[in-house]
Amino acid sequence: MHSTENDLKSVSRRRFAGLGAGVLAGGLAGCTGNAAGPAANGGSAGTDGDENDGEYTVVASFFTFYDFADTLSEGTALNVENLVPTGLHGHGWEPDPSIQRRITDADALVHVGPDFQPWVDRAIDTLEAEATETALINARADVELLDLADSLTEDEAVEDAKDPHFWLDPQRAKIAVANIADGLAAIDPDNEATIRENADALDAELDALDEEWTATFNAAERDVAFLAAHNAFAYLAERYDATIEPLVVNLAASNDVRPADMQRAQDTIAANDIRHIGAAVFEPIRPAKQLLEQTDVEAYFPVTPYAGTAQSWVDRGWGYFDIAREVNLPTFRILLGIDDPEDVSFADYGRNFEP
Template sequence: MTNDHSSRNDRWSRRRIVSAAGGAAVAGLAGCLGDSDDDEDGPVAVASFFTFYDFARRIAAETPVSVENLVPTGMHGHGWEPDPSIQRDITDADAFIHVGPDFQPWADRAIDTLQAETQETRLIDAREGVELIDLADSLDDDEAVEGAKDPHFWLDPELAMTSVDNIADGLAEIAPDHEDTLTEHAAEVKSELEALDAEWQAVFDAAERDVTFLAAHNAFAYVAERYDVTIEPLVVNLAADGDVRPADMQRAQETIADNDIRHIGAAVFEPIRPAQQLLEQTDVEAYYPVTPYAGTTESWHERGWGYLEIARNVNMPTFRLLADAASPEEVTFEDYGRNFEP
């Protein structure tokens, strides 16, 4: 399993091979493919978002199902817009794991195309059955799904468990002979998410302050909701570039001053200049990394980090600092640590 899809354009999937041949040749070729133990000949699932790619690869371990991340390393899975060739990757796959309607316009277009062409790709909606919270005032309406709901549910480990079940059920549709293994691995992932939930609770139980601040957009409302904390964001939308609105910057400066904030979070996949500006213009002493698990960096990929590892090595250390649950001397980072540069 890999999140590098650079070679997929040169690979003929089972569906393409079968459609390109005919008669007895098709039966013979398909039979050879079905008898192969090579993972490349097994079902292929592609994912539109890093978090659900990661859950899927863990669930599919020790089965012939291969899982691929469509979003390139280093890219944010929400704001990224692929070129039209991505449709071929999705059409050729046996399953497409996505985050539900209205979240990624390119994924919605790909699904419309699949349905118009009556393609056989199995659609796996990771969000199905999840009860979303209302969109906060600190989020732009452009980020709303299902009318006026916040889409970032996977930051709550308990809600993320529903997506694990959705993915396991979908993968079982394309690999029914391995349903038991898929179900077993899904249970293991959910057990790990349950443990992670307890670890997050411990971070905020040890907090010495009520308000934390992120020099980023508000993707963390589910963390605030789950653990009953206040997380103030700098900007309201993901499209924020290096030029933050003066009103947002003034509000940030007032929040930092009113709450005597010394440490703030900065998003790994967003412009770093706003955090640096706050470092220069307020009493903030340092900024530290946060991420809504929307992508992976090259260094995280090389370490094999997924959702769980990023939570424990990036987000949790930062929130321990932001909440004054630990001092800077007590917290270490593998990379992207204090005042990191993208």
């Protein structure tokens, strides 16, 4: 079994009685898990309600790890829910008190470790103060993190100036899968074999995605990819020995684009004769439009660090792998000069998309 730092407390075997028929005081933020079927689970295709009665409720604080947990729970007595509303980043959100109640009443919380989501840190403090039975599953345990670049601030750093966006690297993401599988198996030991089988399948899919990213960067015709986004893609750059330049050098997705950021972007675009850039789906689109107007950039295309999900993606049942293959990989193939943008189609959020 993978060794983790997960804090697995004694777990109640009660059903989540406070969440009848998807209704909770204050309303449901995010999506229900695999017991609700693929259209509602925000990503991976789950089992039908008749097959999974949701004996245990697991809530997740971040889309990527919600999606992994939901896939791991297929065929078990676990019902996984995403706490973060559709269209929002999980680390730039301030929930209302109903979210704390959902966490307190759940059998387990899947989170991304300390320092990354302040609202989750506060929720965990509340759990500890109230001595609740909610188990804590740290998806980040035992993951080797990258140091922050010298130009970055520590505002969004974790673990003594480390970059938290490790899940963009498929190989590091496999460690998170193991962490979550360990936690879920402790909650639903009767279905541990199923959880482990699901983990093996997820690992194989992450290996396949790793090969696709490797092939993409190996085929690159350009040395620099530019993103009108915050600095969330360093793990891709490190894994595939690539240069990915962000517009905003800090780690936080915010509205704060300084004049110095725009000047650096314009200089990078001119120096590398860049015609196509990426723009973050869940971040302000104005800077990308400004670069379109003030530089030789001809178009921007969608990228996302898997920090949230769009309603159209939920409707299609897209999870981490679908978003990688339908959004990020096609855009990077354009940015790296592999594919002609005229030959690439997106389901939505395509060329010069509007939020």
